Amino acid sequence: MTDMLAQIKSLGDQLRWAASLEALPIGTYSEVLCAGMGGSGISGDYAKAIAEPFGTRVTVHKGYGPLPPWADRVRPLVVASSYSGNTEETLDFVQVAHEHGLPIATVTTGGQLGEMASRHGWAMVEVPGGFQPRAAAGYMLGALLRVLEGAHSVDDQRLSFVEASDLADEELTEGSGSWELAQEVAGGLAGRIPIIYGGGPVSGAAAQRWKTQINENAKTPAWWSLLPELDHNELAGWEAMPQKTTEHLGIVALTDRDDHDMIGARLAHTSDLTEDAVPWVARVGSRGTSVLARLISLTIAGDLVSWLLAESAGVDPVPVTRIERLKELLGGTAS
Numbered sequence: 001m002t003d004m005l006a007q008i009k010s011l012g013d014q015l016r017w018a019a020s021l022e023a024l025p026i027g028t029y030s031e032v033l034c035a036g037m038g039g040s041g042i043s044g045d046y047a048k049a050i051a052e053p054f055g056t057r058v059t060v061h062k063g064y065g066p067l068p069p070w071a072d073r074v075r076p077l078v079v080a081s082s083y084s085g086n087t088e089e090t091l092d093f094v095q096v097a098h099e100h101g102l103p104i105a106t107v108t109t110g111g112q113l114g115e116m117a118s119r120h121g122w123a124m125v126e127v128p129g130g131f132q133p134r135a136a137a138g139y140m141l142g143a144l145l146r147v148l149e150g151a152h153s154v155d156d157q158r159l160s161f162v163e164a165s166d167l168a169d170e171e172l173t174e175g176s177g178s179w180e181l182a183q184e185v186a187g188g189l190a191g192r193i194p195i196i197y198g199g200g201p202v203s204g205a206a207a208q209r210w211k212t213q214i215n216e217n218a219k220t221p222a223w224w225s226l227l228p229e230l231d232h233n234e235l236a237g238w239e240a241m242p243q244k245t246t247e248h249l250g251i252v253a254l255t256d257r258d259d260h261d262m263i264g265a266r267l268a269h270t271s272d273l274t275e276d277a278v279p280w281v282a283r284v285g286s287r288g289t290s291v292l293a294r295l296i297s298l299t300i301a302g303d304l305v306s307w308l309l310a311e312s313a314g315v316d317p318v319p320v321t322r323i324e325r326l327k328e329l330l331g332g333t334a335s
């Protein structure tokens with residue numbers, strides 16, 4: 001699919017597809033290692049926010065092997081997510097996990113990861129192809145959640161899937177509250193380098209998604225930081241060049257009900273202390289009840305902002321030429 005907005009708008013359908021998958025009997029795991037990069041890897045960060053309240057420890061691994069030193073002792077379930085199935089870091093990591101005899105499940109459209117899964121008999125969810133990996137977030141996250149259900153790492157997610165997919169349909173309909181908000185935020189960020197703040201498991205994971213969507217769709221730099229940590233370093237960094245930062249940067253703060261009670265006060269004081277140096281363009285709060293729905297609501301707002309920023313800058317949100325070029329330079333297969 002070549003139209004990024006159509007891909008973004010299919011999020012609800014993607015989640016419904018995942019919800020309709022047959023159950024995957026994988027065993028029982030309270031330790032999970034999610035491996036993946038970029039638009040596929042973010043599903044691990046989201047799964048962490050969803051699974052940890054169930055007492056499952058989720059470690060997100062973005063890179064090559066080796067395994068983290070504890071993995072041989074703890075024997076986590078490794079879930080390798082790669083939309084193309086050809087991402088070299090993920091392939092390297094899963095190969096190492098296999099050599100160490102760890103249990104492995106995969107989420108992919110196929111590629112080399114799909115071949116490895118068939119050859120070694122790993123559990124695999126084959127997601128539909130034809131999307132940009134980052135725009136297949138509903139497939140990748142939904143399938144990963146179904147794997148975690150099959151591994152008894154999370155409880156039955158059916159209600160969350162219904163809530164999240166309905167919310168996606170509603171919020172992605174043009175003229176919705178999310179569209180209006182996204183237009184305001186994109187207007188405030190136009191011509192600026194966005195810095196996205198989050199302060200908890202949901203808002204922090206979504207801040208990372210906003211940053212990467214702005215990078216890949218709008219083709220601009222963007223960064224994300226987490227409260228309370230940023231109050232111990234980044235806060236001081238707004239001191240020395242207020243003229244430059246006021247002109248070129250803009251902050252968006254994401255909030256969620258699982259943010260610690262002190263995060264609200266920290267945001268208020270942090271914005272007061274930095275108002276001379278950077279416009280605080282917006283605060284965007286999550287909507288919904290389940291963790292999945294709240295993640296999806298913040299994702300939609302960020303995806304729309306990234307698409308609107310691409311539109312206003314006159315860039316095509318779909319191709320990620322430099323990422324593809326780098327993969328070729330390294331001798332891999334482009335997504």
Ligand code: F6R
Pocket residue numbers: 037038039040041081082083084085086087090132133134135216320323335
């Ligand atoms: C491109 C995108 C990238 C890829 C990343 C890893 O749309 O989102 O961030 O996700 O380069 O590739 P895959 O997802 O194929 O493993």
